[in-house]
Amino acid sequence: MDRRLGPGRLGGLRQHDGARFARSAEATGSLISDEEVVAWLRRRKVVNQFAVDRIAFGELDKWSFAASTGDLAHDSGRFFAIQGLTVTSQFGPVHAWQQPIINQPENGLLGLLVREIDGVPHFLVQAKMEPGNPHTIELSPTVQATRSNFTRVHQGAKIRYFEHFAGPGRGRVITDVLQSEQGDSFYHKRNRNMVVEVTGDVEEHEDFRWLTLAQINRFLARDSTVNMDIRTVLSTLPMSTEDDDQSTLRTALSVNVPARYGFDELLSWLTGLKCHYEMTAERMPLREVADWKRTEYEISHVEGKFFSVVAVSVQAETREVVSWTQPMLTPARPGIAAFVMRHIDGVPHILVQGKPQPGLFDFFEVAPTVHCVNADYRNLPRSVWPPYLEYVLEAPARYSVLHSEEGGRFLNRENRYMIVEAGDDFPDDEGKNYRWVTPYQLRKLASLSNCVNVEARTLLTCLASLW
Amino acid sequence: MDRRLGPGRLGGLRQHDGARFARSAEATGSLISDEEVVAWLRRRKVVNQFAVDRIAFGELDKWSFAASTGDLAHDSGRFFAIQGLTVTSQFGPVHAWQQPIINQPENGLLGLLVREIDGVPHFLVQAKMEPGNPHTIELSPTVQATRSNFTRVHQGAKIRYFEHFAGPGRGRVITDVLQSEQGDSFYHKRNRNMVVEVTGDVEEHEDFRWLTLAQINRFLARDSTVNMDIRTVLSTLPMSTEDDDQSTLRTALSVNVPARYGFDELLSWLTGLKCHYEMTAERMPLREVADWKRTEYEISHVEGKFFSVVAVSVQAETREVVSWTQPMLTPARPGIAAFVMRHIDGVPHILVQGKPQPGLFDFFEVAPTVHCVNADYRNLPRSVWPPYLEYVLEAPARYSVLHSEEGGRFLNRENRYMIVEAGDDFPDDEGKNYRWVTPYQLRKLASLSNCVNVEARTLLTCLASLW
Numbered sequence: 003m004d005r006r007l008g009p010g011r012l013g014g015l016r017q018h019d020g021a022r023f024a025r026s027a028e029a030t031g032s033l034i035s036d037e038e039v040v041a042w043l044r045r046r047k048v049v050n051q052f053a054v055d056r057i058a059f060g061e062l063d064k065w066s067f068a069a070s071t072g073d074l075a076h077d078s079g080r081f082f083a084i085q086g087l088t089v090t091s092q093f094g095p096v097h098a099w100q101q102p103i104i105n106q107p108e109n110g111l112l113g114l115l116v117r118e119i120d121g122v123p124h125f126l127v128q129a130k131m132e133p134g135n136p137h138t139i140e141l142s143p144t145v146q147a148t149r150s151n152f153t154r155v156h157q158g159a160k161i162r163y164f165e166h167f168a169g170p171g172r173g174r175v176i177t178d179v180l181q182s183e184q185g186d187s188f189y190h191k192r193n194r195n196m197v198v199e200v201t202g203d204v205e206e207h208e209d210f211r212w213l214t215l216a217q218i219n220r221f222l223a224r225d226s227t228v229n230m231d232i233r234t235v236l237s238t239l240p241m242s243t244e245d246d247d248q249s250t251l252r253t254a255l256s257v258n259v260p261a262r263y264g265f266d267e268l269l270s271w272l273t274g275l276k277c278h279y280e281m282t283a284e285r286m287p288l289r290e291v292a293d294w295k296r297t298e299y300e301i302s303h304v305e306g307k308f309f310s311v312v313a314v315s316v317q318a319e320t321r322e323v324v325s326w327t328q329p330m331l332t333p334a335r336p337g338i339a340a341f342v343m344r345h346i347d348g349v350p351h352i353l354v355q356g357k358p359q360p361g362l363f364d365f366f367e368v369a370p371t372v373h374c375v376n377a378d379y380r381n382l383p384r385s386v387w388p389p390y391l392e393y394v395l396e397a398p399a400r401y402s403v404l405h406s407e408e409g410g411r412f413l414n415r416e417n418r419y420m421i422v423e424a425g426d427d428f429p430d431d432e433g434k435n436y437r438w439v440t441p442y443q444l445r446k447l448a449s450l451s452n453c454v455n456v457e458a459r460t461l462l463t464c465l466a467s468l469w
Numbered sequence: 470m471d472r473r474l475g476p477g478r479l480g481g482l483r484q485h486d487g488a489r490f491a492r493s494a495e496a497t498g499s500l501i502s503d504e505e506v507v508a509w510l511r512r513r514k515v516v517n518q519f520a521v522d523r524i525a526f527g528e529l530d531k532w533s534f535a536a537s538t539g540d541l542a543h544d545s546g547r548f549f550a551i552q553g554l555t556v557t558s559q560f561g562p563v564h565a566w567q568q569p570i571i572n573q574p575e576n577g578l579l580g581l582l583v584r585e586i587d588g589v590p591h592f593l594v595q596a597k598m599e600p601g602n603p604h605t606i607e608l609s610p611t612v613q614a615t616r617s618n619f620t621r622v623h624q625g626a627k628i629r630y631f632e633h634f635a636g637p638g639r640g641r642v643i644t645d646v647l648q649s650e651q652g653d654s655f656y657h658k659r660n661r662n663m664v665v666e667v668t669g670d671v672e673e674h675e676d677f678r679w680l681t682l683a684q685i686n687r688f689l690a691r692d693s694t695v696n697m698d699i700r701t702v703l704s705t706l707p708m709s710t711e712d713d714d715q716s717t718l719r720t721a722l723s724v725n726v727p728a729r730y731g732f733d734e735l736l737s738w739l740t741g742l743k744c745h746y747e748m749t750a751e752r753m754p755l756r757e758v759a760d761w762k763r764t765e766y767e768i769s770h771v772e773g774k775f776f777s778v779v780a781v782s783v784q785a786e787t788r789e790v791v792s793w794t795q796p797m798l799t800p801a802r803p804g805i806a807a808f809v810m811r812h813i814d815g816v817p818h819i820l821v822q823g824k825p826q827p828g829l830f831d832f833f834e835v836a837p838t839v840h841c842v843n844a845d846y847r848n849l850p851r852s853v854w855p856p857y858l859e860y861v862l863e864a865p866a867r868y869s870v871l872h873s874e875e876g877g878r879f880l881n882r883e884n885r886y887m888i889v890e891a892g893d894d895f896p897d898d899e900g901k902n903y904r905w906v907t908p909y910q911l912r913k914l915a916s917l918s919n920c921v922n923v924e925a926r927t928l929l930t931c932l933a934s935l936w
Contacts, residue, residue, distance in 0.1 A: 149747070178733075179736065266483065269646065270642050274645070276647060277647070282574065364919075452831075
């Protein structure tokens with residue numbers, strides 16, 4: 003027996019946690035019904051009514067283009083800035099480009115509170131409005147705060163429930179890991195993803211509700227209802243099952259089932275990609291970014307590709323301030339992110355890609371089988387489609403839901419998240435940049451920092467929602 | 470039983486590897502005796518004679534200070550450059566400073582070849598001269614190459630044994646991980662650390678010898694004999710033992726023995742430090758760095774602290790070119806790096822520090838209990854000594870050896886590496902920035918990228934040398 007890998011003290015505890023969260027995923031009862039959740043969301047939306055309007059850059063309040071660089075920044079130097087990025091890459095067909103990028107070099111907190119109610123873990127979700135979410139209010143983690151938010155706690159409004167995640171009174175930490183966000187749009191942005199359990203009473207503010215994991219999973223089957231932040235936080239929640247059947251998704255998600263590759267081999271594969279493909283990304287003055295043009299209303303690519311930088315005014319009541327203006331990024335088109343899944347030797351495996359993005363800390367992270375930022379390939383010849391896109395679009399999907407991305411920075415950025423099961427016609431041999439991994443291995447990778455990108459983590463949560 | 474953590478396919482293989490490497494660490498025989506190794510090193514030193522001389526910056530060939538920035542760079546733009554870095558930090562007493570830094574943003578390879586000879590794994594070490602090593606020739610990994618070296622393989626001299634680490638003919642990968650180097654002097658420098666096993670015959674070039682791990686371990690007990698690159702490569706070599714006694718170092722190094730903290734708790738602790746202490750580091754023109762002055766011969770701190778940038782000429786025969794000039798960093802004084810070890814509930818634990826350095830990829834990595842870059846504290850009042858330094862200097866040391874650092878960039882940079890066992894008088898409660906970890910946990914952390922710094926990895930290898 004391999005004692006090196008035997009359960010440590012925490013191993014047993016996590017196993018126990020996993021069984022409890024599985025109970026929550028299998029719960030048939032709940033404090034409030036799904037219909038009541040929908041009604042509550044609708045009520046919060048009415049109470050917290052707000053309007054988001056596109057404005058000219060010149061109408062931005064306290065945001066301006068710096069004279070020397072053309073960077074778009076807040077007069078206080080806080081929040082974030084839109085700067086330029088110049089990239090060289092040996093990966094893919096384009097070897098050099100420049101682009102605008104959001105620079106927000108601070109670690110925020112995405113915290114989800116859990117508490118056992120009648121023996122079943124419940125999660126305290128928030129009905130949170132973000133200006134960029136197409137449906138305005140979505141289910142969010144308990145706390146979603148930038149560092150600027152929580153470090154000025156004593157000057158401004160208190161962040162509700164923040165005390166459970168930091169300081170002497172915090173609860174028991176279940177998961178706690180720094181995770182990247184969209185590496186095509188953010189420069190080195192990361193958030194601390196935490197699940198924390200409390201045992202005492204916690205007041206349920208009207209913007210918050212205790213839901214079971216089963217409920218959250220059902221809402222994950224609805225378009226644009228569960229926001230990106232709760233999706234990423236849930237991606238590494240420990241799960242376990244007594245089921246011994248290695249062919250089931252439950253077992254593959256929670257047990258170290260026999261895999262095509264060992265975990266060390268996967269880390270070595272990622273290391274190899276990082277060393278094989280050189281990439282550089284340096285910030286540069288936004289004004290000098292080639293192939294992007296600035297008008298009174300937007301900064302956009304000369305061919306209308308990728309995304310545009312725009313300005314919005316927001317009038318709302320639930321945020322720290324009641325109304326404000328800010329820049330946002332809005333995509334040219336919705337994207338697609340998909341996992342291809344198949345059984346290998348009777349065990350479910352997912353095909354993942356090792357893919358660099360210029361704003362990621364270490365460029366390469368594990369990405370979905372297919373991720374098209376702008377899924378407009380239907381009008382292009384199939385010869386230029388990314389690998390496996392055709393397969394994904396034509397195979398029957400086991401999961402296919404539209405989710406929005408980070409509504410505080412992106413205006414109407416949505417991806418269709420898909421999980422398709424491959425038939426026998428699907429190529430078994432992956433290329434150099436792809437690997438078949440088990441869901442358990444992918445969750446283990448995600449529990450390390452900077453290993454699994456935000457779209458793949460969303461898909462991991464969607465996959466686990468099929469529990 | 471926690472099946473989640475059960476041995477996977479590779480788990481069993483690694484266990485088998487671990488037993489084999491333990492056999493090598495316990496080997497009494499060897500192909501050549503230690504005395505023959507010493508004689509061979511002496512011969513190589515004579516054959517590969519070279520001279521290193523300090524020169525004026527003006528005498529550097531193809532290196533010059535850029536007119537606009539004052540950065541010191543090679544005319545080709547390759548190799549590395551000395552630039553400026555401006556740092557802000559919430560950690561420690563100094564909250565802002567500027568300094569010179571080596572920018573070498575490419576991933577090199579440190580590769581150690583292993584082969585079973587008469588049933589015992591042997592490692593192919595090199596007698597390698599580096600201009601900065603105080604004793605000129607040291608034991609090195611099989612391959613020690615910058616990316617510039619191996620990507621121009623077809624234009625210049627072939628790198629011996631490189632084919633075993635890359636390409637279709639490479640051997641079986643035992644370990645493969647990107648590791649940081651000195652974060653006080655390098656900006657984002659990392660090297661790929663690999664141990665690769667071959668089964669076929671491998672020619673033993675006169676600069677190379679096959680040694681057992683037992684031999685390497687004995688040389689690790691000698692001052693300035695085993696170079697930094699082999700020390701870091703060996704730090705994650707799998708080891709295992711049949712010994713059941715949890716109080717032994719062997720067991721604590723190779724088995725997941727009961728630990729004060731779970732592994733996830735340690736990751737969470739590191740995450741917490743990264744989020745708690747904000748740090749920024751931006752490159753800046755070298756000419757504008759405050760508190761450093763440039764003369765004809767050196768760039769040094771106005772108070773003579775830290776290190777100096779100097780220029781050297783090297784005349785040698787073993788490098789890719791026969792003679793050259795280059796800038797180097799030379800420290801003000803030798804340093805000290807130490808682990809404090811103690812038994813907790815009968816199991817050996819090491820006290821490690823979470824410590825930021827401005828050139829590290831993610832600032833915070835796990836560092837030794839004590840690391841003084843310039844160990845000149847003896848002349849200062851004890852009230853300003855770093856935590857635990859006094860204890861380390863006064864306790865009887867189980868290990869105390871002087872080792873040199875990266876001799877290709879540092880001129881005469883040495884640290885005294887110490888492992889001391891704490892008595893009952895040692896405080897059991899660690900502060901917020903410190904944690905007691907088992908040697909096994911520390912090796913597991915080191916097997917992830919960017920988690921354990923280079924001095925702590927050296928100490929880990931020194932610790933394992935006591936096997």
